[in-house]
Amino acid sequence: MLVLYFSPGSSSLAAHIALNETGAPFEARPVLVATGTRKPEFLAINPEGKVPSLLIDGRLLTEVLAILFYLGRAYPQAKLLPGDIEGEAQALSWMSFLASTVHGARADATQGRAAFALAAQRLGAGEWALGDYSVVDIFLFRLFWRFAARFQFTPDEFPNLEAHRARMLARPAVIKTLAVESAIAEKAGLTLP
Numbered sequence: 001m002l003v004l005y006f007s008p009g010s011s012s013l014a015a016h017i018a019l020n021e022t023g024a025p026f027e028a029r030p031v032l033v034a035t036g037t038r039k040p041e042f043l044a045i046n047p048e049g050k051v052p053s054l055l056i057d058g059r060l061l062t063e064v065l066a067i068l069f070y071l072g073r074a075y076p077q078a079k080l081l082p083g084d085i086e087g088e089a090q091a092l093s094w095m096s097f098l099a100s101t102v103h104g105a106r107a108d109a110t111q112g113r114a115a116f117a118l119a120a121q122r123l124g125a126g127e128w129a130l131g132d133y134s135v136v137d138i139f140l141f142r143l144f145w146r147f148a149a150r151f152q153f154t155p156d157e158f159p160n161l162e163a164h165r166a167r168m169l170a171r172p173a174v175i176k177t178l179a180v181e182s183a184i185a186e187k188a189g190l191t192l193p
Contacts, residue, residue, distance in 0.1 A: 002026035005045065005053040007033040008185035009192040011103070012052035013177065014142040015067045018135055020173035022075035030184045064142075065095045068135035080135045087130065094122070094129055094136040102143050109151045116144065120158045127167060141168040149193035 004019055004026055006012035010033055019026050031042050037049040046053040046060060054061045054070070061067055069092065072081030081091055102119055105111035119140065123129055129136040144161050145168075155162055168174050178192070185192050 001055075001057055003029060003055040005029050005031050005042070005051050005055075006181070007031055007037070007051045008181040008188070008190060009146065010051055011064050011142065013145075013181060014064050014135075014138045015052040015054060015071070016181065017138045017142070017173050017177045018068050018071045018080060020177050021080060021138070021171075022071055022078040024071075024075055028180065032188055032190075063099075064139060065092075065099050068095065068139060072135045079132065080138075082130060082132070082134065090130055091134055091136050095139050097122070098136075098139050098143055102147075106147060106150075112147055112151045113153075113157075116147070116153070116158055116161065119144070120161050123160050123164060125160065127164070137164070137168065141165060141174070145193055 002019065002024060004012070004015060006016050006028060007030065016028065019028075031037055031051060033051065036042055037046075037051060043049055045055070046062060048062060050062060052062070052064060052067055054067050056070070061070055069081070072078070072091070076083070081088055098119070102115045105115035123140070128134065129140055140161075141164065144158075144165055148158075148161075148165070169178075182192055
């Protein structure tokens, strides 16, 4: 049994989308970052007090990159990871870059623009980061979706990332996930991008 602890619009959005992409049954449990991740009942599940937190038959797995990699490997029928070692290594390279360089620049608009310029360069003219749709695209989408609004990127600043975001927003798993998370955010008085 899979249980995902998530907070609307946070980094856990990527894990939530990936779970919906796999088609695997899972229980989604919202925990608001602002109020819920420091509560004793959540800290008993994840002492780090962070989302995403994925329970796999009661065992805890944390960190977006690890959860996305796990879901890609555990559900190969969803084709969220390439089927060869070099392709998987390329996926890990991309996701490490996104976790450290791009997400690491989240507090500063100048650094954020520079990080997304590198991401745009890596993506190039392709539709998807690895050629075919993968967990990398889910992670890239989550970061660009969130930080483009925060940093007020103009639509012509990163046209290939904007086109990538539009392709992602058309995917059924993304539509489903955003509907769930938006409804929870609205009830909590939060606004998602």
